Each structure stands twice: as structure tokens, then as C-alpha cells.
Amino acid sequence: MEMHQVRYFLAAARLLNFTRAAIECNVSQPSLTKAVQKLEEEFGAPLFRRERARTHLTEMGKAMLPHLQRSFDAAQAAKQMARGLGRAEIAPLTLGVARTVEHPALQRVLAELGTGLAGLELALTSGSSGELIELAMGGSLDLVIIELPEEAPERLDRWPLFEDIYHIVTRPEHGYASTPPIGVEALEDEVWIDFAGDGCAGLARIAGQAGVQIEVRHQAHSLAQLRQMVLAGLGCAWMPLGVVSAPLVAVPLPFAQEPAKVVLASVAGRRRAIAADAFVRAARAQSWEPQ
Amino acid sequence: MTSETSASGAPFANALSARLAATRETYRALEGFFDEIVLGLKMTGVGGAAPGVGEIFPEFALPSARGGYLGLGDLLAQGPVVLNFSRGRWCPYCVHELAAWGEALPALNANGARFLEVTGETGGEARSILHSLPGNADVVCDVDHGLALSLGLAFFAGEPMLAYYREAGLDMNAIYGSNSGFLPVPATYVVGQDGAVRYAFVDVDFRNRAEPADVLAALEAA
Numbered sequence: 001m002e003m004h005q006v007r008y009f010l011a012a013a014r015l016l017n018f019t020r021a022a023i024e025c026n027v028s029q030p031s032l033t034k035a036v037q038k039l040e041e042e043f044g045a046p047l048f049r050r051e052r053a054r055t056h057l058t059e060m061g062k063a064m065l066p067h068l069q070r071s072f073d074a075a076q077a078a079k080q081m082a083r084g085l086g087r088a089e090i091a092p093l094t095l096g097v098a099r100t101v102e103h104p105a106l107q108r109v110l111a112e113l114g115t116g117l118a119g120l121e122l123a124l125t126s127g128s129s130g131e132l133i134e135l136a137m138g139g140s141l142d143l144v145i146i147e148l149p150e151e152a153p154e155r156l157d158r159w160p161l162f163e164d165i166y167h168i169v170t171r172p173e174h175g176y177a178s179t180p181p182i183g184v185e186a187l188e189d190e191v192w193i194d195f196a197g198d199g200c201a202g203l204a205r206i207a208g209q210a211g212v213q214i215e216v217r218h219q220a221h222s223l224a225q226l227r228q229m230v231l232a233g234l235g236c237a238w239m240p241l242g243v244v245s246a247p248l249v250a251v252p253l254p255f256a257q258e259p260a261k262v263v264l265a266s267v268a269g270r271r272r273a274i275a276a277d278a279f280v281r282a283a284r285a286q287s288w289e290p291q
Numbered sequence: 292m293t294s295e296t297s298a299s300g301a302p303f304a305n306a307l308s309a310r311l312a313a314t315r316e317t318y319r320a321l322e323g324f325f326d327e328i329v330l331g332l333k334m335t336g337v338g339g340a341a342p343g344v345g346e347i348f349p350e351f352a353l354p355s356a357r358g359g360y361l362g363l364g365d366l367l368a369q370g371p372v373v374l375n376f377s378r379g380r381w382c383p384y385c386v387h388e389l390a391a392w393g394e395a396l397p398a399l400n401a402n403g404a405r406f407l408e409v410t411g412e413t414g415g416e417a418r419s420i421l422h423s424l425p426g427n428a429d430v431v432c433d434v435d436h437g438l439a440l441s442l443g444l445a446f447f448a449g450e451p452m453l454a455y456y457r458e459a460g461l462d463m464n465a466i467y468g469s470n471s472g473f474l475p476v477p478a479t480y481v482v483g484q485d486g487a488v489r490y491a492f493v494d495v496d497f498r499n500r501a502e503p504a505d506v507l508a509a510l511e512a513a
Contacts, residue, residue, distance in 0.1 A: 002340050002443045042335045043447050064447075067435075067471035071445060074437025081352035082362045108358060116352070116360040159468065284468045285354045285432035287415020 001042055005035040006072045009047060012036060013065050016055045073277055080274070081116055091119045093275035096132035096144040099196055099223060101262055102243045103162065106145070109282045113275065116282075120275055128196055136267055142276040147240075147260045157268045159280065162288040163259035164240035166202055167250035171231050177249040184210040191235035193218040195226050203238040206257065242290070262288075307391040307502050314383050315498055321455075325498065328452050332495040338476045340443030341493045348374070348482045351438050353409070353431035356417035361431050363407075367484050370403040373506055374480040376433075376444060378497065379412040380420065381461055385477070388500045389420065395503035396426025402510045404481075405429065411436045411475055413468035434468070439475040444493070448474045481509050 012021040012032065022029040040047050047061035057065065093113075097106065113120055125135070129146035136144045137153060148158065170176045181187060187207050192214050194200040200216045207214045218234050220226035223243060230237050230248060240260055244250040264283050266272060272280070315322065332338075342348055352362035366372045375392065377385040392406060399406055406428040410417055417432040424430070439445040448456075453472050456463060464470040479501035481490035490509035492501035 001337075001440065001445060001447065003441050006440065038335070042337065044449055064471075067469065067473065070469070071435045071437055071440045071471070071473060074433070074435040075441035076437075078351040078353055078433075078438045078441065079349070081360050082350040082364065112354055112359055115358075116354075281432075281434040282354050284413040284434050285415075285417060287418060289415065 001039055001068075002035075003072070003075060005039045006068050008032045008035045009039055010065075010069060010072060012048065012055070013057055013061065016057075018050070018055060074281060077274070077278060077281065081278075089119045089274070090121060091117045091275035091278075092121045092123070092273065093143070093279060094123045094125065094141045095279070096125045096127060096135055096141045096146070098129045098132055098144070098146045098262075099126050100129075100147060100199075100240050100243060100260075101145050102223070103262075103288060105161075105283075105286045105288045109279060109286055112282045113278055117275055117278060122275075133265070136265065139267075139270075142272060143264060143266050143279055145262065145264050148263045148265075152265075155268045156265045158263040158265040159284055161262045161264055161283065162242075162290070163261055164242045165252070165257065165259050166238055167241050167244060167252055168203075169230055169237040169239045169244050169248050169250055171233060172247055172249055173233075174236070174249070176236065176251045180251045180254060182254055184212045187214050188212055190214070191218070192216045193220055193226060193229050193235045193237045195223075195237060195239065196221050199226070200238050202260075206253070305391075306504065307388060307500055310387040310391065311384055311498060311500060314387060317383075324451075324455070325496075328449065329496040331449070332446060335446075337446040338444060338478070338493045338495050341476070341478060342442060342480070342488050342491065344488050344491050346488050347486045348480060348488050349441065350486070351441070353433055353438060354417075356421040356430040356432070361407075361429055363482065363486075366405045366407055366429065367482065367486060370405055371484055371489070371510060372480075372482045373399060373404055373406045373510070374409065374482055375407070375501075376409045376439060376475050376478040377500075378474055378477065379410055379416065379466060380423075381412075381466055382497065384498055384500065388477070389423065391500075391503050392428075393424050393426070395507060396424060396428060398507055399503075399510070400427045402507065404510050407431065409433050409438060409475075411439065411467050411473075414465075416466075433475070435471070436467075436473050436475050440473075442478075444476045444478055445473050446476060446495070448472050479506060481506060 008025050011024050012018055015021045019029055022032040043060060045060040046058050049056045049058050132144040132146050135141045184207050192200050194216045204214055218229055220229055226237050241250055350363055352360045355361035377388055380386050408420055408430045410420055411433045417430045421430040433439055436445040476495050477497050477500055479492040480488055483489045
């Protein structure tokens, strides 16, 4: 496929009118039609269904539209980045990162954007995954890095980054550090520290399924607070392994559990600005494997 | 295509074409299947609009495996560039090709040239390709095959080929971070410091690749 063919296709798909698409692309309608036909030849199926008064996308056209748009955007970005266009322009990016997510790849992606887009204006927000999804849906955040909830909105484009397993987190002196709990019942004997609503809910659910109720007594609002409270011996926490560092000790549950799926997401169908788009590509290029 | 010695006299014990031929032999039963797909791509004109010798290679910048963005111009400032598009190390032909480039790197670098590999693979594969190359090289990540598209080097693989890869256990979605079914046409360019294409190899038949010895000869002639 060629750039002009994709450009004509995207215009026709947006306007659902070949005449208007040709005007917008500044070509004759026969040229536009011919280019779309070439594309259809390559895809081995019609992309449009043209009836007397109306033009529709076929199933193939609908399926290929987001892919062609992404590749077209990526092609333009590769050109713009070379021209230093990003350097002159102000490139705002509002990014929400869930409090339970920490990963060295995030720093690499931000560093890459910082060097590539001198006009970058980054506003970084943190919150629970649920809060960040709401902010994104409301239009306040371009992108969010979150743990994908079971009931995530359909209108969320998502790119999987990595998976993490929640662990009981305690201090080295705690009994769990040497003798992990054998059954869910043992969790009842412990005091738990909630982490901004994100922390203990998962553990409470797991315990609840076994008819066990855990006592969540304390509240922390940042990872730093949570670490301090655990080390002070106020109780145990429930955190993804990726955010646990010494001297804290991570203790696995004595049975298998579903990993938390960390994804990069944005609201589907909304055009992303240059910085958000560059962030998505940079994040996908990176390895998010555990280091 | 099968010269065993580069113009500078550096020996290539094992020409790439010979290794590719051996791979074809391994997958002999698939020859007819691939022939038909390649014929279809040729008839649709895939790759036909890619830059040719004498044309100016369009400027671009992509995320580099070393971090930050790397532009063609950044490399051209240091010398001519050998620019290579391959599909990725999931493809046995690409594995041989990248190995052959690894072996040719010292001769290439001795000619003052830089090697730039373009991969559409996501998830840190650019970095592992970089680490697999023994000489002075760079790898950039062409997410969603954007650069390939802008050169007319991206194509829709088609259901028969995608079904074959699926059955072979290859997850294109995991490899390219997208289930578009788009693939890059394998291509190799020598771009001179003036930005003009000195050598171009584009073949929709992914079983054929530029011979590093020929590319070195083109570099030395420039």
C-alpha cells in the first residue's frame, strides 16, 4: 500500500462520500476511486460499499480503518520527528499513572519523549486505576497506565504492557517473612493497611471467597506512606511485586491467583495529539518485561 | 548475487544466498504456497513505489534501541548508511540475513558506513537485535510500520499467509503489537551522504535478500 492510497481511504472513510473526499484530498474523484480500488485489490476485499446515495464501510473496511489510521499517523510522525517539528511546537501530554504501577520502562519512554519533543509539556497525575479511567473518559487525561479492571469500559483502546502478581508485603521481622501463611484463614489474624482504595480490595475479595474477613484498619495515600507504615509494624499491605523493594518483604499467597494486567489506555475514537501518539509508540517499542 | 568475496577482498565464508537457499530447502513443501502469495503481491504492485537508485531517500526519525530518537540525517552526517528493513527474527530468512549483516559489519564500518536496521517488532525487540549485532550498528523501531508505509514497503499479508503463521504458532499481535496483518517488504538501501539512494534492493519475495557482498561493492564504488 502507498501513503496516498491510505490518505484517500481515510478521508473517504471519514466523510463517507467519495466526491467530498476527493475535494478534501485535492485530487480528481476518478484518481481517488482508483487509489481506493488498488487498496481493495491488496486487501482482497471491498473496503467500501457504494449504494446510490450512500457510501458505507464494509466489515473489512471497518476492521482495517484503525490499523490504517495508526500506520498513517506513525508515518507522519516519523517525518515530523525528523523535521524537528516537534521541537518548535508545544506538545502537551496529560498522563495518569496508577499508584500501584512503577516500572523502569516508564522512565525510558519519558526520556525518549523528552529528547524527541522539546516542546513537551507533561502533566503527570496519579490515582487509583478506577479514578484514572474516569478522568480519561471525562477528557482530562490523554493516556492512562492502569491495572485493567475486570469491567473496563468498552470505549478504551488498550495496549498490554506487563503483568504483575500481588503479594502480601511485610517487614523483615514479621512472622510471615520466615513462615508464609498456610491458608486464607491466617489472614484474619493480621491487621491490614489499605492503599488509597486500590490496595486491600483485591485481597479482601480473595479472602471473602473463602468466607474469611480481613481487618483493614489503616489507610495510606502514597507508596512512600505505605512503606513507612509497614516498616513501622502497623500491619501488612497488599501490593504488586513490582513496587516492593528492600527492606520490605514480599510473601506470595499459598495458592495461584490471577495476575494484574497493566495496560496503557486511551479513550477510543478520540484523536490523540502528537505527544500522546508518540508516547503510545514509544511505550509499545519498549520491553516491559520484569527487569 | 552469489559472489563469495567482497570487493575489498574480505572473504565471506558463507554467502547469504547459499544460506537462504538452504532454508528454502528446509521449507520445500511450502514453495508453491509462498510462490502464489508472492505472485499476488507482485501483481498488486506491492513495493513498486519504493525509492530507487538516484532518488533522495526521505528523511525520518524513529525511536532508537539506544533510547531517544534517531534520524537518518544523524547517521548520514557520519557517513553513508546501509538501511535494512527486515520482518524480524521470527522469520528464518531474516535470522540468516541479520547474521550475515553481523558478519559484514566490520567491513562495512571499515568503509566508513553505518548500518541501520529497521524493525516493526515491538516489546523491546529492537534492543535485542541491537545486542545481537557485533559491530557498530543502530536499530530503530518502526511501530505500526509507519516508515515502511511511507516508502510503499508495507503491505497486507492476506488471510492465507496470516493463517499459515497462526498455525505455525506465530502471534503477529504479540510480535508487532497489533493485529493489523501488515508486514514490511524486506528491503536494503545504501544511502549516500547527500541523501541519494546508491543501491536499492526491494523484493516482495521474502525468501530473497540483498547480498551483503553486493552492498559492500556498491559502497566501495560510491
